[in-house]
Amino acid sequence: MRWRPEFALPVKATEVPSGPDWFHEVKYDGYRIMVIRESDRVRLITKSGVDCTKHFPWIADAARSNRRKQFVIDGEAVLLGVDGVSDFDGLHSDKHNDGVQLYAFDILAADGEDLRKLPLSMRKANLERVLARRPEGIFAAPFERGAIGPDLFRAACNMNLEGLVSKHAERWYGARRCKHWVKVKNPKHPAYSRVQDQL
Numbered sequence: 001m002r003w004r005p006e007f008a009l010p011v012k013a014t015e016v017p018s019g020p021d022w023f024h025e026v027k028y029d030g031y032r033i034m035v036i037r038e039s040d041r042v043r044l045i046t047k048s049g050v051d052c053t054k055h056f057p058w059i060a061d062a063a064r065s066n067r068r069k070q071f072v073i074d075g076e077a078v079l080l081g082v083d084g085v086s087d088f089d090g091l092h093s094d095k096h097n098d099g100v101q102l103y104a105f106d107i108l109a110a111d112g113e114d115l116r117k118l119p120l121s122m123r124k125a126n127l128e129r130v131l132a133r134r135p136e137g138i139f140a141a142p143f144e145r146g147a148i149g150p151d152l153f154r155a156a157c158n159m160n161l162e163g164l165v166s167k168h169a170e171r172w173y174g175a176r177r178c179k180h181w182v183k184v185k186n187p188k189h190p191a192y193s194r195v196q197d198q199l
Helices: 057-065 088-092 120-130 149-158
Strands: 009-012 022-026 031-038 041-046 070-078 101-110 138-140 163-168 177-185
Touching: 022 120, 022 149, 031 057, 031 101, 041 057, 057 070, 057 101, 057 138, 070 120, 101 120, 149 163
Parallel strands: 009 177, 101 138
Antiparallel strands: 022 163, 031 041, 031 070, 070 101, 163 177
Protein backbone atom coordinates (compact mmCIF):
# COMPACT_ATOMS: atom_id res chain seq x y z
CA MET A 1 0.00 0.00 0.00
CA ARG A 2 1.37 3.41 -0.96
CA TRP A 3 1.60 5.58 2.17
CA ARG A 4 0.08 9.04 1.99
CA PRO A 5 2.07 11.53 4.11
CA GLU A 6 -0.17 13.34 6.61
CA PHE A 7 1.53 15.21 9.42
CA ALA A 8 0.51 15.87 13.01
CA LEU A 9 1.10 19.53 13.84
CA PRO A 10 1.66 21.11 17.26
CA VAL A 11 -0.30 24.03 18.66
CA LYS A 12 1.65 27.08 19.79
CA ALA A 13 1.75 27.97 23.48
CA THR A 14 3.60 30.25 25.86
CA GLU A 15 3.99 27.74 28.71
CA VAL A 16 5.41 24.21 28.74
CA PRO A 17 3.09 21.52 30.22
CA SER A 18 4.47 20.18 33.49
CA GLY A 19 2.23 17.19 34.20
CA PRO A 20 3.61 13.64 34.61
CA ASP A 21 2.19 12.40 31.28
CA TRP A 22 4.08 14.76 28.97
CA PHE A 23 7.19 14.01 26.91
CA HIS A 24 9.46 16.98 26.16
CA GLU A 25 11.74 17.20 23.12
CA VAL A 26 14.17 19.94 22.18
CA LYS A 27 12.99 21.67 18.98
CA TYR A 28 15.63 21.40 16.27
CA ASP A 29 15.65 24.10 13.60
CA GLY A 30 15.23 22.30 10.28
CA TYR A 31 12.77 20.95 7.73
CA ARG A 32 9.97 18.64 8.84
CA ILE A 33 9.97 15.50 6.71
CA MET A 34 8.47 12.02 6.65
CA VAL A 35 10.72 9.09 5.73
CA ILE A 36 8.77 6.34 3.99
CA ARG A 37 10.34 2.99 3.18
CA GLU A 38 8.33 0.48 1.17
CA SER A 39 10.50 -2.53 0.31
CA ASP A 40 13.42 -1.20 -1.75
CA ARG A 41 11.85 2.22 -2.30
CA VAL A 42 12.57 5.17 0.01
CA ARG A 43 10.82 8.54 -0.14
CA LEU A 44 11.50 11.70 1.88
CA ILE A 45 8.44 13.96 1.79
CA THR A 46 8.07 17.47 3.24
CA LYS A 47 4.94 18.94 4.84
CA SER A 48 4.21 20.73 1.56
CA GLY A 49 4.34 17.43 -0.32
CA VAL A 50 7.72 17.89 -2.01
CA ASP A 51 9.83 14.77 -2.58
CA CYS A 52 13.32 15.63 -1.28
CA THR A 53 14.79 12.12 -1.41
CA LYS A 54 17.66 13.14 -3.70
CA HIS A 55 18.17 16.32 -1.69
CA PHE A 56 19.25 14.54 1.52
CA PRO A 57 21.23 11.43 0.50
CA TRP A 58 22.52 10.59 4.00
CA ILE A 59 18.98 10.20 5.35
CA ALA A 60 17.83 8.22 2.30
CA ASP A 61 20.84 5.88 2.47
CA ALA A 62 20.30 5.31 6.20
CA ALA A 63 16.67 4.36 5.54
CA ARG A 64 17.70 1.93 2.79
CA SER A 65 20.35 0.40 5.06
CA ASN A 66 17.88 -0.34 7.84
CA ARG A 67 17.13 -4.05 8.30
CA ARG A 68 13.40 -3.26 8.35
CA LYS A 69 11.82 -3.25 4.89
CA GLN A 70 8.77 -1.13 5.72
CA PHE A 71 8.41 1.86 8.04
CA VAL A 72 7.22 5.45 8.18
CA ILE A 73 9.19 7.83 10.41
CA ASP A 74 8.38 11.45 11.23
CA GLY A 75 11.19 13.84 12.04
CA GLU A 76 13.20 16.94 11.29
CA ALA A 77 15.95 17.16 8.66
CA VAL A 78 18.75 19.05 10.39
CA LEU A 79 22.31 20.16 9.79
CA LEU A 80 24.23 19.95 13.05
CA GLY A 81 27.21 22.16 13.80
CA VAL A 82 30.27 20.97 15.71
CA ASP A 83 28.52 22.11 18.89
CA GLY A 84 25.57 19.79 18.19
CA VAL A 85 23.19 22.72 17.58
CA SER A 86 21.14 22.78 14.38
CA ASP A 87 22.31 25.29 11.74
CA PHE A 88 19.28 26.46 9.76
CA ASP A 89 21.21 28.94 7.65
CA GLY A 90 23.62 26.21 6.59
CA LEU A 91 20.70 23.87 5.86
CA HIS A 92 18.84 26.52 3.89
CA SER A 93 21.93 27.32 1.79
CA ASP A 94 21.79 23.88 0.10
CA LYS A 95 25.59 23.76 0.31
CA HIS A 96 25.78 20.99 2.94
CA ASN A 97 23.03 18.57 1.89
CA ASP A 98 25.34 15.56 2.22
CA GLY A 99 25.63 16.30 5.94
CA VAL A 100 21.91 16.64 6.70
CA GLN A 101 20.58 14.03 9.17
CA LEU A 102 17.12 13.09 10.42
CA TYR A 103 16.18 13.89 14.02
CA ALA A 104 13.49 11.19 14.31
CA PHE A 105 10.77 11.73 16.91
CA ASP A 106 7.87 9.47 15.87
CA ILE A 107 7.02 6.34 13.92
CA LEU A 108 3.70 5.85 12.13
CA ALA A 109 4.14 2.37 10.68
CA ALA A 110 6.53 -0.59 10.83
CA ASP A 111 6.57 -3.99 9.13
CA GLY A 112 3.20 -3.34 7.53
CA GLU A 113 1.45 -2.39 10.80
CA ASP A 114 -0.18 1.04 11.20
CA LEU A 115 0.98 2.40 14.57
CA ARG A 116 -0.80 5.76 14.58
CA LYS A 117 -3.53 4.68 17.01
CA LEU A 118 -1.00 3.53 19.60
CA PRO A 119 -0.10 5.91 22.45
CA LEU A 120 3.06 7.95 21.94
CA SER A 121 4.86 6.00 24.68
CA MET A 122 4.46 2.79 22.64
CA ARG A 123 5.36 4.50 19.36
CA LYS A 124 8.58 5.78 20.96
CA ALA A 125 9.46 2.21 21.99
CA ASN A 126 8.81 1.02 18.43
CA LEU A 127 10.96 3.83 17.03
CA GLU A 128 13.87 2.83 19.25
CA ARG A 129 13.57 -0.78 18.08
CA VAL A 130 13.54 0.19 14.40
CA LEU A 131 16.58 2.44 14.86
CA ALA A 132 18.52 0.04 17.08
CA ARG A 133 22.05 -0.56 15.71
CA ARG A 134 21.15 1.99 13.07
CA PRO A 135 23.56 3.34 10.48
CA GLU A 136 24.40 7.03 10.83
CA GLY A 137 22.07 9.52 9.18
CA ILE A 138 18.96 8.93 11.30
CA PHE A 139 18.98 9.31 15.08
CA ALA A 140 16.21 9.00 17.64
CA ALA A 141 15.23 12.22 19.38
CA PRO A 142 16.04 12.19 23.09
CA PHE A 143 13.23 13.26 25.41
CA GLU A 144 12.45 13.90 29.06
CA ARG A 145 9.19 13.14 30.84
CA GLY A 146 7.10 14.97 33.43
CA ALA A 147 7.50 18.08 35.57
CA ILE A 148 10.99 18.82 34.22
CA GLY A 149 9.46 20.47 31.13
CA PRO A 150 9.60 24.15 32.24
CA ASP A 151 13.16 23.73 33.54
CA LEU A 152 14.18 22.05 30.31
CA PHE A 153 12.71 24.95 28.33
CA ARG A 154 14.72 27.48 30.33
CA ALA A 155 17.86 25.43 29.73
CA ALA A 156 17.11 25.29 26.00
CA CYS A 157 16.71 29.06 25.90
CA ASN A 158 20.00 29.53 27.77
CA MET A 159 21.67 27.36 25.11
CA ASN A 160 20.06 29.50 22.37
CA LEU A 161 18.01 26.57 21.06
CA GLU A 162 14.72 27.08 19.23
CA GLY A 163 12.49 25.81 22.00
CA LEU A 164 10.58 22.72 23.10
CA VAL A 165 7.82 20.49 21.79
CA SER A 166 5.81 18.69 24.48
CA LYS A 167 3.60 15.70 23.62
CA HIS A 168 1.14 13.75 25.73
CA ALA A 169 2.53 10.26 26.29
CA GLU A 170 -0.80 8.44 25.95
CA ARG A 171 -2.25 10.08 22.85
CA TRP A 172 -2.43 8.87 19.25
CA TYR A 173 -0.90 10.39 16.11
CA GLY A 174 -3.44 12.64 14.39
CA ALA A 175 -3.02 14.09 10.89
CA ARG A 176 -3.98 17.61 11.91
CA ARG A 177 -3.10 20.28 14.45
CA CYS A 178 -3.18 18.47 17.80
CA LYS A 179 -3.77 19.98 21.23
CA HIS A 180 -1.74 17.13 22.73
CA TRP A 181 1.37 18.41 20.86
CA VAL A 182 2.45 21.78 22.29
CA LYS A 183 5.25 23.92 20.87
CA VAL A 184 6.86 26.67 22.97
CA LYS A 185 9.45 28.75 21.12
CA ASN A 186 12.41 30.65 22.51
CA PRO A 187 11.53 34.33 21.86
CA LYS A 188 15.22 35.20 21.40
CA HIS A 189 15.83 32.57 18.72
CA PRO A 190 15.83 33.66 15.02
CA ALA A 191 13.11 31.11 14.24
CA TYR A 192 10.67 32.89 16.59
CA SER A 193 9.71 35.45 13.98
CA ARG A 194 10.80 33.63 10.85
CA VAL A 195 8.35 32.03 8.47
CA GLN A 196 10.25 28.84 7.82
CA ASP A 197 10.64 27.95 4.16
CA GLN A 198 9.89 24.45 3.04
CA LEU A 199 11.48 22.63 0.13
